[in-house]
Amino acid sequence: QMKLIINNVEIQNGEIITINGSNGEVISGKIATVEPELSNYFSIIMNWADEIKKLSVRTNAETPEDVNIAKKFGAEGIGLCRTEHMFFDSNRILYMRKMILAQDFDERQKAISKLEPFQKEDFKSIFKIMGELPVTIRLLDPPLHEFLPNSSEENKELLKTINATKEDLKNRIEQLDELNPMLGHRGSRLGITFPEIYKMQAKAILEAAIEVKEETGKSPVIEIMIPLIFSAKELSMIKNSIIDVENLVKEKKGKVSNLLVGTMIELPRAALMADEIAKFADFFSFGTNDLTQTTYGISRDDSSRFLEIYLDKKIIDIDPFVSLDSKGVGQLIKIAKEKSIPVNKSIKLGICGEHGGDPKSIEFCNSIGLDYVSCSPFRIPIARLAAAQAVIFEESNNLK
Ligand code: PEP
Ligand code: MG
Numbered sequence: 001q002m003k004l005i006i007n008n009v010e011i012q013n014g015e016i017i018t019i020n021g022s023n024g025e026v027i028s029g030k031i032a033t034v035e036p037e038l039s040n041y042f043s044i045i046m047n048w049a050d051e052i053k054k055l056s057v058r059t060n061a062e063t064p065e066d067v068n069i070a071k072k073f074g075a076e077g078i079g080l081c082r083t084e085h086m087f088f089d090s091n092r093i094l095y096m097r098k099m100i101l102a103q104d105f106d107e108r109q110k111a112i113s114k115l116e117p118f119q120k121e122d123f124k125s126i127f128k129i130m131g132e133l134p135v136t137i138r139l140l141d142p143p144l145h146e147f148l149p150n151s152s153e154e155n156k157e158l159l160k161t162i163n164a165t166k167e168d169l170k171n172r173i174e175q176l177d178e179l180n181p182m183l184g185h186r187g188s189r190l191g192i193t194f195p196e197i198y199k200m201q202a203k204a205i206l207e208a209a210i211e212v213k214e215e216t217g218k219s220p221v222i223e224i225m226i227p228l229i230f231s232a233k234e235l236s237m238i239k240n241s242i243i244d245v246e247n248l249v250k251e252k253k254g255k256v257s258n259l260l261v262g263t264m265i266e267l268p269r270a271a272l273m274a275d276e277i278a279k280f281a282d283f284f285s286f287g288t289n290d291l292t293q294t295t296y297g298i299s300r301d302d303s304s305r306f307l308e309i310y311l312d313k314k315i316i317d318i319d320p321f322v323s324l325d326s327k328g329v330g331q332l333i334k335i336a337k338e339k340s341i342p343v344n345k346s347i348k349l350g351i352c353g354e355h356g357g358d359p360k361s362i363e364f365c366n367s368i369g370l371d372y373v374s375c376s377p378f379r380i381p382i383a384r385l386a387a388a389q390a391v392i393f394e395e396s397n398n399l400k
Contacts, residue, residue, distance in 0.1 A: 010180050011361030038072070045376065046074060046384055052389035055365060056372035057380055058134070059353055064125045068173045070377035074384055077134035078126070079285060079374020080225075082199060084142050087115070094161060099197070101146045101162055101172055104289060112200045119201060119226045123208035127220035133180035136223040136285065136352075136374075137205055138264065140240075143186040145176040181299030182290070187228020187266075191238045198238060202245040207346060221258040232276040239280055261346070266290035271332035278340035278347055285374070286333050288361075292320050295329045321354065324361035334368055345394040350374060358385035366390035 002013040006026065011017060018027040040273050058079030059070035066079065087096045094112040102108035126135060149155050159169060178184040191198040202224060224242060224287045229235050239261050246256065248276050262283030265271050267290070274284070293300045298307075298319055324330055333351075350372035355361035357379030364389060365373050375383050 005195040011314075012343075025156060026224065032147065037216040043207060044182065045203045046381060047382045049388035052390075052391050053366075053384060054391055055362065055370065055387040056350075057383045057387060058136075058350070058352075058379050059371050059380060060356070060374050062122075064129060066377050067126055067129045069152075071129060071381060073377060073380035075133075075377070075380055076372070077170070077221075077357070077374075078130060078157040079136050079350055079372060081135060081137045082141065082148075083119070083138060084140055086119060087120075092118050095159070096147045097158055097161055100176070101164060102148060102171070103163070105196075108194070108196060110197055113306065116200050116204050119204035120208045120211075123205050123394050124212050125212070125220075127208060127212040128216060131216075131218050132221055134221040134223055136225050136262075136283075138225040138227050139171070139201050141191055143176070143178050143184050144190070145173070145178060148173055148176065148227070149344055181293065181301060182296075187262075188234045188238060189228070191226065191241075192234060193280065195241050196236075197368070199241055199245050202242045203249060205248060206249045206259070207253060207255050209256045209259075210249070213257075215343070219257045222250050222256065223260045223262055223283060225283075226261070226263045227264050227287070228290065229263050229277070230267045231273060232280055235263050235277055262347075263355050264290075265333075265336050267294050268332055268335070272339075273338040274336035275343050278344040281340075281344070281347060283348035283350070284336060284340060286336070286349075286351040286353065286370075288329060288333075288351050288355045290323055291332065291391075292355075295332060300348070318360075323358050324353075324355040324364055326364040330364055330368070333370075336388060337370070346373075357383050359389070362386040363390040363393065367394065 009028065011028065016030045018029065018031045019025070020027065057074065058075045058077040059067070060076040060080040060082070061067045061070050061078055062081045062083070087093060092115060093112045097112035098113065100109055103109060106182045111179055114367045123137065148157055155169060159166060164172070166321045185193070204223060205222060209222055213219050226238050242261055246259065249256070260282035262285065263277065264287040265274065265284050266287035270277060271291070278284070289300055301355055303321060307316070307319050311319070320329065337349055349370045351365055351370060352374040356373035357375030359382065362373055363386065367390070372385055373387070
């Protein structure tokens with residue numbers, strides 16, 4: 001049994017503690033909390049900020065709860081809806097696992113068709129909350145092994161419902177296991193190798209939009225986003241299959257009026273090839289978490305083990321996963337912007353990595369003229385304020 005000892009106080013594994021997020025104080029047990037109230041002064045300052053800022057502020061959210069919070073804080077759209085989070089629910093994960101472990105196309109298709117209604121309902125509830133504000137939905141991104149069971153108990157449960165022996169399951173799990181820092185069979189690579197998954201997601205998105213229009217009279221503004229591409233070819237292939245789905249949906253249920261298809265720029269090669277990629281993209285969203293990871297060659301999940309020492313030794317001033325490295329990673333963003341605009345004048349450019357809620361990074365995004373930043377719901381007020389401050393700093397620097 002693991003335990004934690006702080007100043008002679010023993011806390012057992014599994015025991016609940018409370019952390020005061022403002023000062024880091026650790027309190028034993030679960031203490032009662034109250035929802036903070038948004039005062040009148042808060043909205044006055046936020047409105048001042050909105051009058052000045054140039055960047056739009058969107059949110060990264062995928063549950064109705066988070067989308068509602070973000071809207072209350074003034075989100076002007078969703079910049080990143082990570083669809084993978086929708087598959088972990090206990091009543092869906094089984095179908096996800098069946099889809100991953102399917103032996104052939106028919107079996108996979110059967111599992112996918114069970115997931116589709118869940119996805120459609122998720123999208124409908126998000127579209128209803130967001131009304132006519134833009135919603136960027138990212139198609140499935142993580143490697144499939146992340147969805148598989150990792151205990152023998154769960155394996156036993158799964159074996160009761162799938163057509164496989166214990167040995168088959170073990171082999172398949174081993175086959176899907178990856179050792180790399182999220183650089184394997186993920187992102188658009190899933191869309192290329194298992195086109196049915198993205199087709200199901202696109203169909204669920206488009207049908208949800210049509211049904212929401214019928215039910216509320218408002219047309220959702222949809223941006224379908226493809227993750228982790230390194231070439232125009234990947235994007236154009238996946239975009240074509242989305243257009244095929246769009247045509248099928250049009251025949252059956254009608255036309256979706258506001259649909260854009262774009263991509264994340266999360267790999268250095270994608271930034272360098274932005275002129276080719278922009279021909280097929282209505283928007284670019286810079287995934288600065290992965291872009292930082294791949295530009296530095298530092299795995300974002302393991303970096304905390306040594307970045308402290310780099311900070312102590314002053315090799316870096318700040319953790320690049322917290323505040324955007326404007327010199328290096330930022331240079332790739334600038335290159336992508338400069339290369340994309342001549343081939344696609346109307347391309348929309350934003351960022352959706354964690355940096356989207358960091359004031360210094362927001363200042364950088366403002367200085368290079370991006371259209372929006374997207375951050376987690378509770379960061380929205382800070383982002384609105386930082387976006388306005390960035391304009392004020394810029395103007396006062398120009399006067400010097
Ligand atoms: C990113 O890489 O910046 C991003 C937003 O995607 P994720 O964090 O889900 O990889
Ligand atoms: Mg990413």
